[in-house]
Amino acid sequence: MHIPDGFLSAPVAAATGVVAVAAIAVAVKETNKKMGEKQVPMMGVLAAFIFAAQMLNFPVAGGTSGHFIGAALAAILLGPWATVLILSSVLVVQCLIFQDGGLLALGANITNMGIIAGFSSYYIYKGIDILFKDNKAGKLVGAGVGAWVSVVLASLFCAAELSISGTSPWAIAVPAMGGVHMLIGVGEGLITVAVLSLIMATRADLLKLQIA
Amino acid sequence: MKSKWWIIGLAIALLLAIISPIASQFPDGLDRFAEDNNFGDQANEPAFTVIPDYSFPGVSNDATATIIAGVLGTLILFGFAFGLASLLKSKNEA
Numbered sequence: 001m002h003i004p005d006g007f008l009s010a011p012v013a014a015a016t017g018v019v020a021v022a023a024i025a026v027a028v029k030e031t032n033k034k035m036g037e038k039q040v041p042m043m044g045v046l047a048a049f050i051f052a053a054q055m056l057n058f059p060v061a062g063g064t065s066g067h068f069i070g071a072a073l074a075a076i077l078l079g080p081w082a083t084v085l086i087l088s089s090v091l092v093v094q095c096l097i098f099q100d101g102g103l104l105a106l107g108a109n110i111t112n113m114g115i116i117a118g119f120s121s122y123y124i125y126k127g128i129d130i131l132f133k134d135n136k137a138g139k140l141v142g143a144g145v146g147a148w149v150s151v152v153l154a155s156l157f158c159a160a161e162l163s164i165s166g167t168s169p170w171a172i173a174v175p176a177m178g179g180v181h182m183l184i185g186v187g188e189g190l191i192t193v194a195v196l197s198l199i200m201a202t203r204a205d206l207l208k209l210q211i212a
Numbered sequence: 213m214k215s216k217w218w219i220i221g222l223a224i225a226l227l228l229a230i231i232s233p234i235a236s237q238f239p240d241g242l243d244r245f246a247e248d249n250n251f252g253d254q255a256n257e258p259a260f261t262v263i264p265d266y267s268f269p270g271v272s273n274d275a276t277a278t279i280i281a282g283v284l285g286t287l288i289l290f291g292f293a294f295g296l297a298s299l300l301k302s303k304n305e306a
Contacts (some may be wrong), residue, residue, distance in 0.1 A: 007254060056231070065237075097262045098265075098285060
């Protein structure tokens with residue numbers, strides 16, 4: 001879902017750029033408070049894993065593929081503000097070194113895949129976890145649903161940005177982007193649940209590192 | 213021998229980078245949407261390229277070029293995020 005340069009109007013690129021910079025500034029302040037010994041390698045591993053997993057496009061319907069975003073996994077393990085930093089790191093490196101996602105579109109990509117995907121999945125995960133009274137099944141359901149919603153919501157924000165930019169009409173962009181990402185989101189949910197299950201089975205203590 | 217958990221995590225990430233040539237070559241959801249609606253060619257060429265298309269330049273074997281790019285990116289991101297987090301942690305202690 002990396003938007004290249006040329007798809008967004010200057011006002012949309014600027015507005016999402018401001019949102020991204022502001023969110024990163026808050027994220028630095030928030031994560032700074034609780035960053036500890038164990039969170040440091042988790043930040044590194046999550047950024048590395050998300051980068052590598054994002055390379056592994058999986059086919060969905062009709063000659064289209066999707067890829068993992070990873071914001072839900074990061075948000076569940078470290079919280080939404082740390083997720084903003086992790087996804088921003090991934091997106092900046094992808095943009096500057098791998099020419100994936102435009103430089104002027106970086107703010108929009110961080111907004112969609114970092115901020116929107118991170119916060120939406122975090123609160124859905126938390127809400128379902130509370131409903132299930134903090135048990136293992138609730139965490140897995142929350143992770144799966146949160147991951148699915150994060151991808152669909154990010155795609156809808158992407159569609160809105162394209163539409164406000166005049167690139168594609170609202171009535172076409174929203175159903176087309178939302179529709180295909182409802183499928184891609186299933187992949188996101190499965191991967192997120194699989195990784196979380198693996199952590200629960202091997203190192204359940206790593207689920208207690210949420211900082212911000 | 214009990215390895216540190218994050219070494220295993222990094223090893224899993226590197227393994228994913230090594231198998232990345234098996235990734236689907238179909239365009240992703242956004243690219244497909246852009247192609248289907250005839251605005252795919254609005255995408256600007258990047259002003260500069262370092263490792264474009266996740267393929268390390270100058271390597272003739274496609275799979276090898278992808279693996280080198282993937283492993284490099286994975287290590288860069290581990291170092292970058294680990295360094296950023298260390299910086300935030302030390303600011304915290306100061």
